[in-house]
Amino acid sequence: MTLDEISIILVYSAMAVYAIAFIAYAIDLARRSAAATRAADLVGVAPSVSAPAVVAGGRAATSVGSATDATTASVPESSGTVAIERAVPSAGEAEVTGTGPATPAAPRKLGASVASGATVASVAYGRSPALRVGVAMTVIAWVLHLSADVTRGLAAGRVPWANMYEFALTGTLVITTVYLVVLVVAKYDLRFLGTFVTGLVLVLLGVATVNFYVSVVPLPPALQSAWLVIHVFVATSATGFLALGFALSVVQLMQSRRESLAASAKAVKQNFLATLPDSAALENLAYRVIIVGFILWTFTLMAGAIWAEAAWGRYWGWDTKEVWTFIIWVVYAGYIHARATRGWRGSRSAWLAIIGFSTVLFSFTVVNLFFKGLHAYSGL
Amino acid sequence: MSPRSDPDALSRPDDHIYAPERKPDASVTQPKLGVVGWLRFAWRQLTSMRTALLLLLLLAIAAVPGSLVPQRSSDPNGVTQYFADNPDLAPVLDGFQMFDVYTSAWFSAIYLLLFVSLIGCVIPRTKHHFDALRARPPRTPVRLSRLAGYTERPLAGFETAHGASSTSSAADAAIDRAAAELRRAGYRVERYDMRGEASVSAERGYLRETGNLVFHTALLGVLVAVGIGGGFGFSGQRVVVEGQSFVNTLAAYDSFNPGRFFDDTTLDPYRLSLGELDAVYETRNQEAIGQPIDFTAHVSVQAKGGDSEPGVVKVNAPLRVHGTDVYLLGNGYAPTITVRNPDGEVVFTDAVPFLPQDANLTSIGVVKVPDGLEEQLGMVGFFYPTQTTLGSGAYTSSYPDLVYPVLTLNVYQGDLGINEGTPTSVYTLDPSSMEQLTGGSTGVESIELMPGETVELPNGLGSVSFEDVSPDAGDPDAAEGDYSQSVSRFASFDIHDDPSQGWVLAFAVLIVAGLLVSLFVPRRRMWVKAARRPDGTVVLEYAGLARGEDPGLEEAVAAFADRHANPAT
Numbered sequence: 005m006t007l008d009e010i011s012i013i014l015v016y017s018a019m020a021v022y023a024i025a026f027i028a029y030a031i032d033l034a035r036r037s038a039a040a041t042r043a044a045d046l047v048g049v050a051p052s053v054s055a056p057a058v059v060a061g062g063r064a065a066t067s068v069g070s071a072t073d074a075t076t077a078s079v080p081e082s083s084g085t086v087a088i089e090r091a092v093p094s095a096g097e098a099e100v101t102g103t104g105p106a107t108p109a110a111p112r113k114l115g116a117s118v119a120s121g122a123t124v125a126s127v128a129y130g131r132s133p134a135l136r137v138g139v140a141m142t143v144i145a146w147v148l149h150l151s152a153d154v155t156r157g158l159a160a161g162r163v164p165w166a167n168m169y170e171f172a173l174t175g176t177l178v179i180t181t182v183y184l185v186v187l188v189v190a191k192y193d194l195r196f197l198g199t200f201v202t203g204l205v206l207v208l209l210g211v212a213t214v215n216f217y218v219s220v221v222p223l224p225p226a227l228q229s230a231w232l233v234i235h236v237f238v239a240t241s242a243t244g245f246l247a248l249g250f251a252l253s254v255v256q257l258m259q260s261r262r263e264s265l266a267a268s269a270k271a272v273k274q275n276f277l278a279t280l281p282d283s284a285a286l287e288n289l290a291y292r293v294i295i296v297g298f299i300l301w302t303f304t305l306m307a308g309a310i311w312a313e314a315a316w317g318r319y320w321g322w323d324t325k326e327v328w329t330f331i332i333w334v335v336y337a338g339y340i341h342a343r344a345t346r347g348w349r350g351s352r353s354a355w356l357a358i359i360g361f362s363t364v365l366f367s368f369t370v371v372n373l374f375f376k377g378l379h380a381y382s383g384l
Numbered sequence: 385m386s387p388r389s390d391p392d393a394l395s396r397p398d399d400h401i402y403a404p405e406r407k408p409d410a411s412v413t414q415p416k417l418g419v420v421g422w423l424r425f426a427w428r429q430l431t432s433m434r435t436a437l438l439l440l441l442l443l444a445i446a447a448v449p450g451s452l453v454p455q456r457s458s459d460p461n462g463v464t465q466y467f468a469d470n471p472d473l474a475p476v477l478d479g480f481q482m483f484d485v486y487t488s489a490w491f492s493a494i495y496l497l498l499f500v501s502l503i504g505c506v507i508p509r510t511k512h513h514f515d516a517l518r519a520r521p522p523r524t525p526v527r528l529s530r531l532a533g534y535t536e537r538p539l540a541g542f543e544t545a546h547g548a549s550s551t552s553s554a555a556d557a558a559i560d561r562a563a564a565e566l567r568r569a570g571y572r573v574e575r576y577d578m579r580g581e582a583s584v585s586a587e588r589g590y591l592r593e594t595g596n597l598v599f600h601t602a603l604l605g606v607l608v609a610v611g612i613g614g615g616f617g618f619s620g621q622r623v624v625v626e627g628q629s630f631v632n633t634l635a636a637y638d639s640f641n642p643g644r645f646f647d648d649t650t651l652d653p654y655r656l657s658l659g660e661l662d663a664v665y666e667t668r669n670q671e672a673i674g675q676p677i678d679f680t681a682h683v684s685v686q687a688k689g690g691d692s693e694p695g696v697v698k699v700n701a702p703l704r705v706h707g708t709d710v711y712l713l714g715n716g717y718a719p720t721i722t723v724r725n726p727d728g729e730v731v732f733t734d735a736v737p738f739l740p741q742d743a744n745l746t747s748i749g750v751v752k753v754p755d756g757l758e759e760q761l762g763m764v765g766f767f768y769p770t771q772t773t774l775g776s777g778a779y780t781s782s783y784p785d786l787v788y789p790v791l792t793l794n795v796y797q798g799d800l801g802i803n804e805g806t807p808t809s810v811y812t813l814d815p816s817s818m819e820q821l822t823g824g825s826t827g828v829e830s831i832e833l834m835p836g837e838t839v840e841l842p843n844g845l846g847s848v849s850f851e852d853v854s855p856d857a858g859d860p861d862a863a864e865g866d867y868s869q870s871v872s873r874f875a876s877f878d879i880h881d882d883p884s885q886g887w888v889l890a891f892a893v894l895i896v897a898g899l900l901v902s903l904f905v906p907r908r909r910m911w912v913k914a915a916r917r918p919d920g921t922v923v924l925e926y927a928g929l930a931r932g933e934d935p936g937l938e939e940a941v942a943a944f945a946d947r948h949a950n951p952a953t
Contacts, residue, residue, distance in 0.1 A: 221666075222677055295903045313885065314700050314701065316713070318619075318882075320610075323458055334447070341440060344401050
């Protein structure tokens, strides 16, 4: 058995484990909905038990605390019991958001300030067994995925991102890696993104193995450059961060819709969103992930220009792939400006993040496969 | 702290999220706007965040058509083909400059407006930033409890630690210490004592705005460098056959694209000779037989009146000589063809570059013999480095290297159409005023040659030979059937000079640096105050203010408070 065959078996194994993780995450989302509904029922039955403000005005100034807060606040988590977490914003914040100076420079703590006034009770929710299984499976799938990528690289005797199949293989690995790193680093518990991440990785891996697969072939002279290692890897990393930003923006839009419903209506259907950070927190997270992606993308563009100068004799020639790299860059530059423009922060900028990632996917798939240009390295 | 006292806010566009909100005063009727008023209004609109955002999105959309329709700049043949395929649509699209999107009036209008908007934003901000860099941190707000990360710590630690004689001297000591620590942490600090309350006001992260301004100015720099600097450069193409050379002069180029301000007397007339072009193809990997592995052009460069120096040009490694960059962008075969008249005198002999048509280097070339024969002679040839026959009987090449090279020629006799002096391509033959003698519908077989062979031309016109250029050609000891050296190769060189390149790179580096700094350095203010409570006790108050995105502000305030309030540790 050749290394490449081992690599393929590892890819399929990773996909199987990703599928299990995906199912586990989906079950977790369902449990979140159930938990949220139960919490709402609890509030209805015994208002004195939980935060009275929720019932009184439907405007409890609440916050989703950090992950640890949430877990400590909930009674034995695995039992499925839930608790309404009372908002305990620190004194300063409460004043700022409520009565602070008119200056919009008022500080916004992640998740603490609920800018729009549309405030919704959040439901503390620990880590269900399904979620734990999901994360564990994701880690196992990641290990398999990493091994698949490494063996492919060994089989080819070079970095494993020289054609579309390898790019997809490494790109999805980076997406999972970024997700796992964020789980460790972030203040918020972002495990709920697992459904999206494993789902996306699974679909992309499936498409890559079925449609993009090419056997190991030597590098054409144009790709024999140190820039292959730098330019393409930075591009895949950027894609990983932008994908996560996309997921956060989608959840942000759903959450802000739910918040505005809750602000206008007395009752709002409880679903898994009640267990997630509020839309402002999601927006800030999305922004922080996306600016990392944006900087990597800027670097991709410049490294690409330097390489193009050596390989094609000009640093910029409006080749189709260059055009789309430029478009993606401009859209995300627009996103960053939108975040700093009054009236554009919030849902509008989230839409820009979504459009931005759509252009990334478009550039990777449609432009690679159907547009004529110099970046003809898909190997297909 | 009222928004108006914030010196920074004023420099931002009105609709910047951190700019103070302008409240329209309903009670006052606005005076009618004069010309100047309208101009100011228009300028304010143009330099607003909303306009910049709109123009950015517009720029992204405007760039799309250039990837859907071939562009003259990057794919001129594609444009020609597009006109041929869509004779009705193409002229309409051309009317909208769709084949020159990135130099079109509408695309230029968008990015020029964007850059005007950017300039209008950057200049006042730069001025304000200079002022801010010299200004003292603002006075400590009266009520810190309204600000971000507000927290209190007892003064007790300082009273005991310093053995202070009174509460106020302990407070002074605490504030002094806070000032020192903040200064050490990179803050600019200023002591304020108001109403008997000692306090320190500190600000850091001026680099954030510096980075922002550097980023935007560097973008402008790239545009100017490309727009102006690019005009002083040139690019030219030249095909050079092994053993031949070319001198860097205008006349020697096959094609030449000077920049707007290029002066061709500045060309340095060095001589570039191609010794050998090595091509390596994959031979073992069954999945990739014949895939190119390496192209290396061994050249020598001789300055005018100087010694020649060896050099190497590879695909990813251009040769940078005499202020120009030499790129190897293509290669192929140049069969050496000799035509003799019926008396056996040579009327034509040359290595003729044949243009590759596919990955296995099936190539097409044209031989034109204008003089020496009864009538002008033209030949259209196909060259197959490794000839095989398809099921249909047609020839093709199955491998790009020279294993079984075959040359076929269709001969035309008549007027080549080159006597009028109008320039014609050496790679095409216009057969409209010529008579075809072999191949096609003539019923006469095409001429077919392998290296070293000679055949008679039809109608007793003479003979044509496909010369074997192997060094050991004609040597009886040479290995039979080894054709690997029998045909010369040519290299297609691109020679460029772009004086703006270094500038663009420098600005690009500034862009990345500015971006990193402006997105990751937090600009924040921090205050520490020894506040006197109504009951006479004194507590230390800490608070911060974010100036731009600053997710870590509250942790920073808390961490500082913890560190500062425990002087013992």
